Amino acid sequence: MTTTAPPPATADPAELPAVDRPDAAPRTTLRTLWRRWRWRLVAVLAVLVVGAMVAGIPTSSSSGPLDPRSGDPSGTRAVDQILRNTYGVTSRTATTESELAAALRADDTTLVLTFPAELTEQEITRLAAIPRGANSRLVLLDPDHSALNAFAPGVSGASYVPESAVVAPACTLPEAANAGAAELGGESYHLGAHDVGCYPDADGRHSVLSRTTDSRQVIVLGSRRMFTNERLDHEGNAALAFGLLGAHHQLVWQLPDHAVATPDAPHDKTIGDLVPAGWSWGALQLLFAALLAVVWRARRLGPVLSERLPAVVRASETTEGRARLYHRANARGHAAETLRHAARRRTATALGLPHTSGDPDPAALTEAAAARLGRPSADLQQLLYGPAPSDDAALLRLADDLDDMEWQVRQP
Amino acid sequence: MALTGRTALIAALGALLVGLVLPSWTGIGVVMLPLLAAIVADLVLAAPVRRLTLERSGDPSVRLGEAVTVDLLVGNPSRRPLRARIRDAWYPSAWAPGTSLTASRHSVTVPAGERRRITTRLAPTRRGDHRSGRVTVRSLGPLGLAGRQAGLDAPWRVRALPPFASRKHLPSRLARLRELDGRTSVLTRGQGTEFDSLREYLPGDDVRSIDWRASARRSVVAVRTWRPERDRHVLVVLDTGRTSAGRVGDAPRLDAALDAALLLTALATKAGDRVDLLAHDRQRRAAVAGRSPSEILPAFTDAMALLEPALIETDLRAMVSTALRMAPHRSLIVLLTGLDAHQIEDGLLPQLPLLVKRHEVVLASVADPRLDELVNTPRTTVRDVYGTAAAEQTRADRRRTAELLTRHGITVLDAPPESIAPALADTYLTLKAAGRL
Numbered sequence: 001m002t003t004t005a006p007p008p009a010t011a012d013p014a015e016l017p018a019v020d021r022p023d024a025a026p027r028t029t030l031r032t033l034w035r036r037w038r039w040r041l042v043a044v045l046a047v048l049v050v051g052a053m054v055a056g057i058p059t060s061s062s063s064g065p066l067d068p069r070s071g072d073p074s075g076t077r078a079v080d081q082i083l084r085n086t087y088g089v090t091s092r093t094a095t096t097e098s099e100l101a102a103a104l105r106a107d108d109t110t111l112v113l114t115f116p117a118e119l120t121e122q123e124i125t126r127l128a129a130i131p132r133g134a135n136s137r138l139v140l141l142d143p144d145h146s147a148l149n150a151f152a153p154g155v156s157g158a159s160y161v162p163e164s165a166v167v168a169p170a171c172t173l174p175e176a177a178n179a180g181a182a183e184l185g186g187e188s189y190h191l192g193a194h195d196v197g198c199y200p201d202a203d204g205r206h207s208v209l210s211r212t213t214d215s216r217q218v219i220v221l222g223s224r225r226m227f228t229n230e231r232l233d234h235e236g237n238a239a240l241a242f243g244l245l246g247a248h249h250q251l252v253w254q255l256p257d258h259a260v261a262t263p264d265a266p267h268d269k270t271i272g273d274l275v276p277a278g279w280s281w282g283a284l285q286l287l288f289a290a291l292l293a294v295v296w297r298a299r300r301l302g303p304v305l306s307e308r309l310p311a312v313v314r315a316s317e318t319t320e321g322r323a324r325l326y327h328r329a330n331a332r333g334h335a336a337e338t339l340r341h342a343a344r345r346r347t348a349t350a351l352g353l354p355h356t357s358g359d360p361d362p363a364a365l366t367e368a369a370a371a372r373l374g375r376p377s378a379d380l381q382q383l384l385y386g387p388a389p390s391d392d393a394a395l396l397r398l399a400d401d402l403d404d405m406e407w408q409v410r411q412p
Numbered sequence: 413m414a415l416t417g418r419t420a421l422i423a424a425l426g427a428l429l430v431g432l433v434l435p436s437w438t439g440i441g442v443v444m445l446p447l448l449a450a451i452v453a454d455l456v457l458a459a460p461v462r463r464l465t466l467e468r469s470g471d472p473s474v475r476l477g478e479a480v481t482v483d484l485l486v487g488n489p490s491r492r493p494l495r496a497r498i499r500d501a502w503y504p505s506a507w508a509p510g511t512s513l514t515a516s517r518h519s520v521t522v523p524a525g526e527r528r529r530i531t532t533r534l535a536p537t538r539r540g541d542h543r544s545g546r547v548t549v550r551s552l553g554p555l556g557l558a559g560r561q562a563g564l565d566a567p568w569r570v571r572a573l574p575p576f577a578s579r580k581h582l583p584s585r586l587a588r589l590r591e592l593d594g595r596t597s598v599l600t601r602g603q604g605t606e607f608d609s610l611r612e613y614l615p616g617d618d619v620r621s622i623d624w625r626a627s628a629r630r631s632v633v634a635v636r637t638w639r640p641e642r643d644r645h646v647l648v649v650l651d652t653g654r655t656s657a658g659r660v661g662d663a664p665r666l667d668a669a670l671d672a673a674l675l676l677t678a679l680a681t682k683a684g685d686r687v688d689l690l691a692h693d694r695q696r697r698a699a700v701a702g703r704s705p706s707e708i709l710p711a712f713t714d715a716m717a718l719l720e721p722a723l724i725e726t727d728l729r730a731m732v733s734t735a736l737r738m739a740p741h742r743s744l745i746v747l748l749t750g751l752d753a754h755q756i757e758d759g760l761l762p763q764l765p766l767l768v769k770r771h772e773v774v775l776a777s778v779a780d781p782r783l784d785e786l787v788n789t790p791r792t793t794v795r796d797v798y799g800t801a802a803a804e805q806t807r808a809d810r811r812r813t814a815e816l817l818t819r820h821g822i823t824v825l826d827a828p829p830e831s832i833a834p835a836l837a838d839t840y841l842t843l844k845a846a847g848r849l
Binding site: 276277278279280281282283284285286288289290292293295296299301302303305306307309310311312313314315316317318319320322323324326327331334335336338339341342392395396399400 | 413415416417419420421423424426427428429430431432435436439440443444497499501502503505517545546547548550561563657659660664665720721723780782783786791793795797798799800801802803804805806807808
């Protein structure tokens with residue numbers, strides 16, 4: 001009885017909800033609101049600041065738009081996988097200028113310049129001067145002015161149609177004719193002299209144009225939309241994409257990488273580079289502040305008091321220890337005899353038999369119990385005075401049987 | 413010397429100044445030097461701690477489980493005002509659980525030459541004397557940046573008395589005592605009852621108590637009333653040895669025994685008997701004898717407050733001989749001890765003839781409810797069966813010892829802690845009604 005209920009805590013009244021203090025209920029002023037919410041506000045602000053800092057750190061995300069490895073809505077994994085598995089096309093990616101150049105030189109190859117605008121003017125000039133491999137196709141997606149000039153001179157960008165526009169092919173290019181109407185909005189072009197134009201708009205400008213010199217083909221598309229995972233299954237997009245990209249055995253995707261493709265760009269900065277130089281002095285000052293805080297916290301308000309407490313031993317410790325000893329020694333016989341002894345005593349009491357000096361008379365007890373329960377007395381003889389159980393299961397059973405017998409004897 | 417969080421905060425805010433305006437040693441100096449100067453000024457201007465006067469007052473004792481307040485009067489004889497954090501330190505068991513940190517700290521402002529009172533609330537969790545530690549005072553300067561700190565002595569003691577939780581049983585036992593006392597018409601006649609007075613017969617009275625001789629002298633039928641004997645001697649003997657240290661439920665056995673002794677004492681005092689107390693293990697720990705009825709309970713609780721179970725074997729021979737010396741005439745001797753077979757057989761049995769020849773002896777022992785729990789829990793593993801068997805063995809041993817003592821004419825009580833006190837009181841009433849005191 002040494003533990004007692006703690007007295008009601010004397011909490012700061014401002015921390016209590018207003019309903020607990022009827023007299024103070026109307027006084028939920030701005031000040032109390034501020035006191036109640038300030039720490040939560042600080043916590044929210046801290047989370048926002050840290051979040052903004054994390055968001056500001058440049059990430060080197062691996063999957064951009066039109067990445068053939070990306071399953072995002074803007075990726076092109078779907079078309080790439082189908083070309084590989086169904087059309088038997090081998091595809092790879094090219095990032096650097098030399099990789100692109102190799103792809104241009106290769107025979108039987110389709111090169112997709114997904115983002116021609118990511119290449120510098122010099123790179124485009126150098127790439128355009130490369131003698132192209134036989135049986136090859138170069139697909140330009142939404143090229144800018146310089147790329148158009150370099151790879152398809154004579155073609156000029158004209159106008160812009162919403163990308164979701166569905167257009168009919170209306171041309172002889174077999175891929176387009178097979179595919180039928182597709183989502184080909186975006187940029188549209190005035191054709192050069194020998195070009196085949198497809199998907200015209202109302203003013204006679206074309207969203208797709210094809211120029212063939214020998215077996216080397218250049219195809220210009222005004223839109224990237226139809227290749228993406230998200231739109232591939234709409235209209236004739238898929239058929240057109242497979243037709244355009246699956247014509248040759250090799251397929252090379254241009255994969256722009258800002259860091260590598262544009263070596264002139266500044267390197268990624270660590271957060272330390274972004275901090276102004278003066279703040280290292282600020283950090284030193286913070287160190288001094290921390291030292292002062294250590295001195296503040298280190299000084300205790302008086303010494304720790306330790307107390308000699310009385311020893312605490314559970315009274316049942318010896319009994320439980322004895323139980324463990326029985327268990328370790330597998331003292332089934334002893335345990336059974338103890339249980340039987342107790343059961344005999346209680347049964348005798350319940351039946352009104354005398355049990356002087358501990359144990360009642362065996363014959364009288366079995367007879368009386370048998371009469372009460374209507375069971376054969378040999379049965380009870382076996383239960384109350386039988387041999388020691390041979391295994392643990394038998395001991396458990398004996399204990400349960402004794403319990404049942406006692407319970408039945410006590411029933412009126 | 414001690415700093416405050418404010419100092420560290422100012423230094424941390426100074427980092428903004430250093431980082432934005434003056435990123436150099438100059439900037440750090442601009443922040444730190446004035447701060448250090450302010451700290452020194454604060455230390456100089458803080459009120460001196462060692463000249464403070466401390467005075468204690470408050471309750472010297474409390475029942476275990478109740479709260480008590482102790483006042484500390486802080487006097488500031490200096491000419492500077494004192495702004496201080498004060499820790500009134502007490503040993504851990506003096507506090508209500510979990511409050512030691514908050515309840516011991518006080519913030520106080522004492523103007524120059526005045527005194528202020530601070531109140532500390534204690535709720536001891538342990539019986540016995542609780543002493544205060546040193547009072548630590550941290551006197552802050554006017555800027556609140558730094559302060560002087562020192563420990564001062566202001567000793568005080570709060571004695572936690574036994575809770576006497578069984579006093580709720582007292583009214584019903586007193587009612588039964590009054591029934592015995594001849595004040596009501598229900599009478600129990602025994603060989604030890606004393607003739608009290610004659611009164612008129614009322615329907616319901618036992619016809620055997622009609623005094624025919626007296627009725628013949630009067631015109632009405634008179635009955636004799638009886639009252640139980642008074643002015644008997646009761647000696648309560650507490651065993652504070654090893655067996656009393658075992659925890660039963662939440663508290664040691666000794667606490668339950670103290671509770672039972674207090675209920676018996678209160679009851680017997682009301683019944684007009686004299687009660688003495690002896691606490692003994694290997695030697696005498698406490699003895700209270702010959703107190704007047706009005707002061708007996710306070711004297712007992714005071715003596716009991718300091719009793720602690722000792723982890724040594726009780727010397728029952730010495731205990732019995734001390735008890736015999738304290739009870740020269742016929743008494744009711746109540747032994748509150750264990751029922752360990754070997755201890756009883758070695759220590760008590762040889763002394764029994766002496767004890768029983770002259771005195772009525774009751775032996776009360778606190779049983780462990782955990783044994784019943786072991787027996788009655790559903791058994792699923794063989795480990796449980798062994799637990800049951802061990803518990804049955806312990807119970808059988810205790811019962812055998814109890815039967816042995818009963819054969820020697822001792823009344824034996826073996827009851828769990830919550831019912832030992834009422835059981836002992838009932839035994840006392842039964843003995844009194846039977847006139848065996």
